[in-house]
Amino acid sequence: MVSHLPVDTPAFFHRGPSPAARLVFFGLVSIALLFLDARYRYLEQVRQVVAVVLHPVQRAAALPGAVLAGVGDYFASKQALAEENEALKQRLAETGVKAQGAATLAQENEQLKSLLETRARLDSGATAVTVLYTGRDAFQQKLVVDKGRDAGVAAGAAVVDADGIVGQVTRTYPYVAEVTLLTDKDHVIPVKLERNGVRAVMAGAGAGRAPELRFMSPTADVRVGDLLVTSGLDGTYPQGLAVARIATVERDTGQMFARITVTPVGGVDRSEQLLVLARSVALPPRPEDPVEAEAAKKPGRGRTARGG
């Protein structure tokens, strides 16, 4: 017969609570944290404190990539550089022509607006940022960029690259900021079709799924390839920035809405150099939300919508 080792070794040394007790304690604390964070978002202060501890590691992790890129630049062939230069010049010429027209248009627009007494647009400042890393979490689509509150990046600001909208700043720390991408499940953005001005709401669908246009009637005038631009209705995104192109349109008149998927035009999953736009419209102060006030009395309804 094989004699088994005793399973429970006698506790010669006092080591504090047993692993099982610790599992129950820390497990329950984790679940409580999950609940508090998901439901009420009470923990932003704690997050800010932990972020300070994490910051050096965040910065250091961006170094190897930067070094590799530097080495790559050093050995880049002259021809590749010349080609890139040529392409950039061409692009500059193209945008230059557009920009010349835009100046006159902006002036006219300003005059018309002052005639109509609409709210004046603020001078929209922009901050150039670099992506530090992409979030690992499979349930959300987020980036961390290398500038935060110290550089004037504010939560709610739109984030763009050279081709179009990429996402929105959703959380700021002193030196870094979190950007939620267009493709995130909780991200919603008001858009319109550039061709005919039809307004729509575009919502992300999570990792690996194409964002979609919600609540469009099956008879709506939408064609594959149409460009969607921001409508600016929410006051978060400046008007007229490219967002996405229609990829597929499924019309089934038996359904309430058409199923329309889109492809973002901005480098949502690849751009490393981004621009954070300051809010372009002076918003009036937020009115007291009657729903919120009621929710304060009724627990369990205090969750606020993110994005859009």
Added chain:
Amino acid sequence: MSFRLPSLAPADSNEVLRPVKPLFVALTLAAALFSNLLPLAGTGLALRPDFLAVTLLYWCIQAPRYVGVGVAWAMGLLMDVGDGTLFGQHALAYTVLAYAAEYFRRRVLRFPLWQQAVQVAALLVFCAGLVLFVRVFGGAPMPRLTYFVPALVGALLWPAFSVLLQLPQRPVRSSATL
């Protein structure tokens, strides 16, 4: 067998290892956290294992005096902030992982490395499943099956992790004994 490089083969079960230095444990955990925050894209992002989870698992098995449920929980909180996930998501997963490691540690060590890797795969997939359950319960969309790929990659890396993290504990053989 070469005596010049005995250290790159896994330690024999009868080899007496030197005690683990707490500083080394802390350094490896910091390095794992660092690796988790590396900017990756495309295939790298899809395959990227959770270095921190594998390292924590290793130390929970090898050095339960220094790394246990509490340390795992704290590292989980750091990861939650780094990834911008819900507070407690990684913390819960690492807590369960650390407990499972403490529960199975005497058993796991009796197996050769590749069989350990199979058991590690089961543990990592279980923790990924736990996170999946919590998030989907909280209203997140169901991710695709590739969600479990990082856990499997982590398990594949287990033998490499074991050998590397064991290096400083291998006894130094002086030339006289050769």
